[in-house]
Amino acid sequence: MSIGATTELNRRARSPLWRSAGLRLAVVYAALFALSALALVLFLWWATAGLLDRQVEAAIRADAQGLSEQWQGGGLPALQSTIEDRLAENVDDDAIYLLVNGSLQPLAGNLAHWPALVTEPNQSYELRIERAGIVSMARVRRFDLPDGDRLLIGRDVEQRRPLRTLLTSALLWSLLLLLVLGTVGGLVMQRLFRRMIANVSVTAVAIAQGDLSRRVRVSGLGDEFDRLAEVINDMLDRIARLMDGVRQVSNSIAHDLRTPIARARARLEDAGMHATGTAELHAAVERAVMDLDRVTAVFDALLRIAEIEAGARRSAFAKLDAALLVADLAELYTAVAEENGTTLALAAPVPLPVNGDRELIQQALANLLDNAIKFSPPGGMIRLTATLQGDVVTIMVSDQGPGIPAADRGRATERFFRGEAARQTPGSGLGLALVEAVAQLHGGSLRLEDAEPGLRAVLTLPCMPP
Numbered sequence: 001m002s003i004g005a006t007t008e009l010n011r012r013a014r015s016p017l018w019r020s021a022g023l024r025l026a027v028v029y030a031a032l033f034a035l036s037a038l039a040l041v042l043f044l045w046w047a048t049a050g051l052l053d054r055q056v057e058a059a060i061r062a063d064a065q066g067l068s069e070q071w072q073g074g075g076l077p078a079l080q081s082t083i084e085d086r087l088a089e090n091v092d093d094d095a096i097y098l099l100v101n102g103s104l105q106p107l108a109g110n111l112a113h114w115p116a117l118v119t120e121p122n123q124s125y126e127l128r129i130e131r132a133g134i135v136s137m138a139r140v141r142r143f144d145l146p147d148g149d150r151l152l153i154g155r156d157v158e159q160r161r162p163l164r165t166l167l168t169s170a171l172l173w174s175l176l177l178l179l180v181l182g183t184v185g186g187l188v189m190q191r192l193f194r195r196m197i198a199n200v201s202v203t204a205v206a207i208a209q210g211d212l213s214r215r216v217r218v219s220g221l222g223d224e225f226d227r228l229a230e231v232i233n234d235m236l237d238r239i240a241r242l243m244d245g246v247r248q249v250s251n252s253i254a255h256d257l258r259t260p261i262a263r264a265r266a267r268l269e270d271a272g273m274h275a276t277g278t279a280e281l282h283a284a285v286e287r288a289v290m291d292l293d294r295v296t297a298v299f300d301a302l303l304r305i306a307e308i309e310a311g312a313r314r315s316a317f318a319k320l321d322a323a324l325l326v327a328d329l330a331e332l333y334t335a336v337a338e339e340n341g342t343t344l345a346l347a348a349p350v351p352l353p354v355n356g357d358r359e360l361i362q363q364a365l366a367n368l369l370d371n372a373i374k375f376s377p378p379g380g381m382i383r384l385t386a387t388l389q390g391d392v393v394t395i396m397v398s399d400q401g402p403g404i405p406a407a408d409r410g411r412a413t414e415r416f417f418r419g420e421a422a423r424q425t426p427g428s429g430l431g432l433a434l435v436e437a438v439a440q441l442h443g444g445s446l447r448l449e450d451a452e453p454g455l456r457a458v459l460t461l462p463c464m465p466p
Contacts, residue, residue, distance in 0.1 A: 033182030102148035264288035322352040341378035348386035375401030
């Protein structure tokens with residue numbers, strides 16, 4: 001790793017903790033884990049320790065219902081008798097009853113006096129009571145009778161308290177353990193996250209320092225980070241190809257334009273020094289202008305390709321009939337083909353509706369026809385066909401020339417690329433690059449195939465539903 005990349009990583013490592021995405025991820029993970037653990041502990045407490053309280057409350061309410069029925073059926077004597085019977089039958093010795101009159105004098109039950117803390121009816125109280133000389137914890141409820149008497153019903157919970165305390169303590173310790181585990185898990189998540197991000201960061205810093213060969217390491221696990229790494233690597237591969245293309249284009253521009261510019265300069269310089277008359281001077285200027293026009297044409301083609309690739313021409317899209325456009329071009333180029341000793345044959349059924357820029361499609365087909373006429377031998381046949389295949393309009397231009405070797409077809413659409421057979425012919429090597437740019441702008445494609453003999457250029461465009 002370069003010194004600059006290391007410095008950049010160190011600077012980021014010293015950034016405030018609250019700006020760390022890994023720390024935020026760890027905090028969120030720990031918080032979610034803690035909330036889940038708390039919900040689990042509360043549920044377990046409700047299902048265990050809370051169950052004991054609910055059982056006591058259910059027993060008190062059942063006693064109250066039974067005693068109420070006895071009081072309604074036989075009045076106060078029946079209620080007193082029932083209380084005494086239930087105390088006698090209470091095997092667990094945990095039942096608590098106390099019936100008092102309006103002056104709080106005991107009438108029945110196993111408590112010596114009314115608890116001072118029990119002041120509200122139908123409300124649960126947990127307090128210490130003395131029963132048969134023994135002080136214990138009890139849960140009780142007060143019920144008021146219509147004639148001013150009061151009834152206290154409860155259960156001794158002294159023996160259940162250790163169990164409830166044990167369950168509560170166990171659940172609290174479990175909650176503490178879960179919180180610790182959540183914190184440790186959050187820190188582990190932070191380390192894993194930082195390790196994954198560091199992998200990307202190191203590569204990004206290296207790329208920023210000019211090392212375009214660096215790629216994000218793929219672990220091979222096939223997880224989301226691996227897929228992210230593959231996407232980033234694909235992007236970096238494309239950037240590297242684009243950079244190579246820019247270098248090649250720059251070299252090609254310097255190579256292809258140096259000759260006409262140098263020729264124009266030499267002609268003008270020679271005319272200025274040796275021209276004997278106005279006619280010779282005008283002739284030299286015209287030849288120089290022709291050379292400079294060639295340079296201008298190359299730059300115009302480059303700008304047009306850049307404009308097409310940027311999608312700036314989509315606003316001019318409209319519905320058009322590709323068959324009529326092909327027929328118009330065939331009528332125009334038939335005479336040109338005849339002048340070069342070749343024949344142009346057309347096959348284009350109508351209609352072939354497409355959505356696109358008429359001028360760009362026409363320019364692309366004109367480039368293909370120019371190439372076919374340029375490379376066709378005298379007496380050769382050029383075929384221009386347009387057909388509908390499913391939902392795609394296919395336009396083919398085939399000739400009987402030397403064609404393009406299979407090894408060069410993949411690079412034939414690169415800017416300024418010219419194969420061995422084309423080096424001695426006029427041209428800038430931008431024609432097929434423009435055709436491919438037009439095809440991609442319209443959502444189509446350009447294929448170059450062997451016509452045996454010759455070359456077949458296949459331009460496909462999406463068909464527009466009628």
